């Protein structure tokens with residue numbers, strides 16, 4: 001909570017001005033019944049038009065002052081709350097960007113989106129409300145009570161009788177609804193989660209005709225959200241009528257007692273009008289307080305959820321001694337007795353992995369599904385840190401480089417091609433800040449996608465991703481490869497990224513990669529690809545069971561022989 005509050009600091013002046021102006025508004029509001037009493041007692045009852053004009057004029061002047069103070073208050077409140085929301089949103093986004101995969105696993109993606117959007121909007125609104133009306137309301141109650149006592153002590157006593165009980169109810173309510181609103185936000189996460197999964201898998205859903213199933217899934221999450229929200233709001237809504245009942249009862253008693261006092265001239269009509277007026281204002285302030293309490297409870301729940309993100313310790317950071325401008329010279333990669341298990345699990349998915357990839361070599365990584373190939377890839381750019389053992393580049397532990405300098409020199413093509421909304425050109429340029437048109441052109445030629453791009457309706461400017469043209473799996477793969485090549489990486493990782501390419505295109509791609517002077521790792525299932533590489537790492541259930549070139553493995557590794565035989569038939573290639 002304090003973490004979120006600390007983002008208010010740059011707006012302390014705007015907030016102070018807003019609160020001052022709110023006090024002006026409050027003062028005007030509190031003096032109103034007094035002026036009214038004077039108009040009645042000095043003007044109307046004594047039939048003195050001058051007094052009516054005098055107090056009426058003061059009343060109008062004060063109203064104008066209140067109006068100006070209100071508008072200016074809104075200006076500063078909006079400035080502070082929008083600025084605060086902007087800063088918190090930026091901070092949460094920045095924090096999420098620095099999250100390791102382990103950190104990310106602690107939050108669902110949909111929950112992070114809700115926290116970044118809805119939760120921040122909630123706290124933004126709460127701040128606006130607190131600057132605009134929240135403080136004014138309790139002060140209005142205190143001021144109203146004080147003024148009522150100044151006007152007439154006996155009648156004021158009747159008026160304040162129910163207030164302590166009502167305040168106790170309000171405090172209890174604030175605690176209770178805080179918890180309930182936390183549940184509401186959690187349910188909102190679930191709705192967003194179903195929405196997100198649905199929209200990203202819409203093709204699959206249509207192909208499997210799972211529309212009804214998905215509608216039911218969404219319907220359930222939506223219903224849960226509705227029920228939780230209604231349950232919470234019902235509690236808050238109970239408060240309004242309860243307040244009105246007690247306060248109206250008090251006003252009724254005031255009128256009852258005042259009737260006799262006015263008759264016996266112990267009290268002026270103006271005083272009674274003023275007290276009743278204060279009574280109404282206090283009642284209104286109390287019922288407004290119930291809404292403010294709701295907004296605060298919701299804001300508190302949201303602010304706790306945001307604090308959780310901001311307070312999450314990043315578990316994969318640079319060592320203090322890490323070098324930020326370390327250049328990879330040769331690109332020699334060495335694994336020494338590497339063991340790795342995913343955070344939060346007990347099972348080692350890589351065990352005692354040792355091998356050396358010499359500078360400029362192309363290494364094929366093979367193995368059955370789940371053998372640990374992608375995991376091995378993720379350890380080199382330090383998406384995860386090893387549990388035991390060392391990974392070295394150019395003979396130095398990779399932890400001696402900052403994450404930024406290490407990753408900047410790596411080209412990574414994931415298993416699943418990801419394109420961003422934008423043009424073909426912007427998708428490739430994404431790989432390198434400030435990539436020149438020439439570099440982009442070159443990388444597309446090497447990735448064997450240049451011709452395809454030329455045939456697109458607007459060439460490099462053709463929109464892809466959502467609302468853009470749909471590219472085939474192989475085209476997307478090659479665009480992803482071009483994006484990695486544009487940064488002329490010292491190390492290049494292709495995670496099954498040539499699976500959708502035909503043999504001819506793949507051969508051309510591998511030839512083109514030679515000029516990059518990079519050490520290249522390719523995860524592949526195809527023997528035809530592995531045959532062309534300098535070294536093959538064969539993984540089985542997290543163990544490196546064979547390592548060497550095609551000829552060596554064909555002679556020494558029974559598993560490799562089995563894979564080879566499964567892909568080659570008597571007549572030639574089977575499924576390549």
Ligand SMILES: Nc1ncnc2c1ncn2[C@@H]1O[C@H](COP(=O)(O)OP(=O)(O)OP(=O)(O)O)[C@@H](O)[C@H]1O
Nearest residue numbers: 342345349367368369370371372373374375376415
């Ligand atoms: N984020 C994760 N958390 C926990 N376990 C994981 C995670 N990612 C992968 N695993 C487990 O690690 C093991 C190796 O997975 P990995 O993705 O490296 O296999 P792979 O050889 O690349 O498989 P495939 O060819 O199917 O992509 C698997 O048993 C998998 O269940």
